[in-house]
Amino acid sequence: MDKGAFFTNNYPNLFICLGISEAEVDKKIKDTFETIFFNAVERFYFEKGESMGYILDTGNNDARSEGMSYGMMMAVQMDRKDIFDRLWLFSKTYMYQEKGKYQGYFAWSVSTEGIKNAEGPAPDGEEYFAMALFFASKRWGDGKPPFDYSVQARDILKHCIHQSEMVEGGDPMWDSKNYYIKFVPEAPFTDPSYHLPHFYELFAVMADEKDRPFWKKAAEESRKFLHITCDKDTGMAPEYSEFDGTPKHLINEGQFYSDSYRVAMNIGLDAAWFNRDESLSGIVDRLQSYFSENTKLGEYHSYTIKGEPLEQPALHPVAIIATNAAGSLAAKGKYRMEWVKNFWNLPLRKGERRYYDNCLYFFSLLMLAGQYKIYL
Structure with missing residues (x-):
């Protein structure tokens, strides 16, 4: 197993694999950042x-x-x-x-x-x-x-795991028994896209010393959780999930919905930084295969995690393309580089709903360019 950038300081740049120059990549990153933060119309x-x-x-x-x-x-x-x-x-x-x-x-x-x-x-x-x-x-x-x-x-981080000890009536953000992050502090369920094992690995180095074993365990358990919550055929994660991995309905009729898209991106960054569980690549492979074989690029809906399309159109189609591409940092399947190419050719979203799509767009861009760095 190849070690991630945490160990090697080597961050993969998948755009280079497409023949795109470093200068072009750097310009795209700069232009995207400028649009998000300073463009008169689209910031x-x-x-x-x-x-x-x-x-x-x-x-x-x-x-x-x-x-x-x-x-x-x-x-x-x-x-x-x-x-x-x-x-x-x-x-x-x-x-x-x-x-x-x-x-x-x-x-x-x-x-x-x-x-x-x-x-x-x-x-x-x-x-x-x-x-x-x-x-x-x-x-x-x-x-x-x-x-x-x-x-x-x-x-x-101290409040996140010790709130009940620190504040009267307070609830921690992580479940102390299974080490899962909760949807909200009071909730006995989770959001799969909140699971960031690559962050927890770093918290295990940087947090208060007495809490470092907790964060190390949280990283391990979150990787295991992704295997049980993502569908075995489509790779789709539910937007909200019970602790046993089964989908939980809260707001939207669909299960694979806006929050869910981040899971592929998170798996990609975890692979780039740590690559402790290479089998997570299978989740992204299945997800990329589903979308490549069953949909037209950008024409997406809300779905059950079994891939059954519902009438409701996807609220953030740009985010789906961006995060599926970022997942290519972990993927091994035949559609891996096709998603990177699709993303490279994808413009930023404009208009009312641009915030969420373009946040995930920028993160995915940094990841695929090898410029989402760890600072220790």
Whole structure:
């Protein structure tokens, strides 16, 4: 088994395999970042006052912990401390919970003026906040609070697994028995796309020392979970899942829906960084085969995880192409490079729903270019 970049510092660039030059790849990354953050029409990053900024969910007209933490990860990968600090200060000022059972967590949705739309957190925001902060600490060094990045990251992770001990009435974001991340702290079920074993491997190096065995175990158990929740024929993951891997219906009629798309991307990055479970490639192989053999490029629907198309069109078709391509970092099947080529030729999404698609587009672009880096 080939070791991942964590061990070798070698990040695969699949675009090079298509004959695309490094200069072309670098330009595409730069242009994409510029569009997301600075284009007058298509950006979804906005500055607030002299020291803050937010990522706008253009489909819902709010700022979410998901998007804020995504923006911070983009900024640290692109060495933009100015943007990173603006996003982090907005998050700490308007989303961070100072009291109550959610103390230490971040409200998952606020208005662009910083008014909380909900009190509860979404755990995928916390894990991205923590990872981006650790990387920032390594790239730029810790400053004065709240820019003491590594201190902030460790505090987030402490709350994530010890909330019930730290806060009266609080619930942790990870289940202490099976080591799975929960959909929300109170929920006895999970979201497969929240499972980021490659992040947990790094938390096992960077978190408080006493918690490092927990994170190591969480990485192992999340990889096992992906095998039981992704369909054995189609490779599709459900948007929400019981702890035994079976789909759970919450909001949408479909099971393979918007959150689900991230699973292939996550498997791809885990392979690029660690490659501890090479058999996860089979999930992406099946997923790529399903879409290549049963659909037209970009003409997607909501599906059951068995691949049965439902009437509802996919809300984020660009994200499906991007994440299936990112999964090629793990895949071994015959459609592997076809998806990379399709993605390279794919423009950014425009219009109202561009936020989610283009976030996953940019992450997939960095991954496939070998430029989504670990900072230790």
